[in-house]
Amino acid sequence: MEFHLFNLKLKHLLPYKDVFSVWIESNYGEALLTPQHWYAAEHIMKFLELFYDATCVLSGVYYPTTPLMMHHILDFAEHLHKAKNDDVFRSIATPMKLKFFKYWENIPLLYSYAFILDPRAKMKGFFNVLELLTKHTGTSYTLYYFDVKDEMTRLFSNYEQKFSVARFEIPPCLVLLLVKGSRNGKISMVFLVLPLAILIPLFIFYNWCQ
Numbered sequence: 001m002e003f004h005l006f007n008l009k010l011k012h013l014l015p016y017k018d019v020f021s022v023w024i025e026s027n028y029g030e031a032l033l034t035p036q037h038w039y040a041a042e043h044i045m046k047f048l049e050l051f052y053d054a055t056c057v058l059s060g061v062y063y064p065t066t067p068l069m070m071h072h073i074l075d076f077a078e079h080l081h082k083a084k085n086d087d088v089f090r091s092i093a094t095p096m097k098l099k100f101f102k103y104w105e106n107i108p109l110l111y112s113y114a115f116i117l118d119p120r121a122k123m124k125g126f127f128n129v130l131e132l133l134t135k136h137t138g139t140s141y142t143l144y145y146f147d148v149k150d151e152m153t154r155l156f157s158n159y160e161q162k163f164s165v166a167r168f169e170i171p172p173c174l175v176l177l178l179v180k181g182s183r184n185g186k187i188s189m190v191f192l193v194l195p196l197a198i199l200i201p202l203f204i205f206y207n208w209c210q
Helices: 002-028 035-058 066-084 090-104 109-117 122-137 142-166 196-209
Strands: 178-183 186-191
Touching: 002 035, 035 066, 066 090, 066 109, 066 122, 090 122, 109 122, 109 142, 122 142
Parallel strands: none
Antiparallel strands: 178 186
């Protein structure tokens, strides 16, 4: 939380760095903040911004956040890997990477399931993400990939076994709806043929309501 507050303070301060520098110099009689200080502050803000943005996204309450976790874990790993190779941020990135491994070296199955069930990702996308994580962290996730695959297979097998008896058959009479009305004092009957694309969701909804 302290990092996020510090990032917000820098974000609101940097646009007024010239005014702030003049104010400090006029009150203290010397330039306490040099261009090098502002340069460092700007780069620290950019470094912390990714973590702040991720916290905002994953704190949402009006959309599912679990499918987004793998995306942000990958972003963290890539960000820290680049920072570790930067002379300016190496001393900061190294302990942060150790903290990252403490929490995310063993990825919870829930995050993997949610990512795979996203139609944009599936198993192929999951495999690609783990390959990139291996590249940025140096940790092999090959066994984890097969563990997740086996667990999902077992999960769907249990689901199939439990709910296969609840399947329903679509009645053979898909044909018509009978509409009775009065036109010129006569009873009229209208037969309406509905396509399967409409009937199937109706039967599903009816079965669900039972």
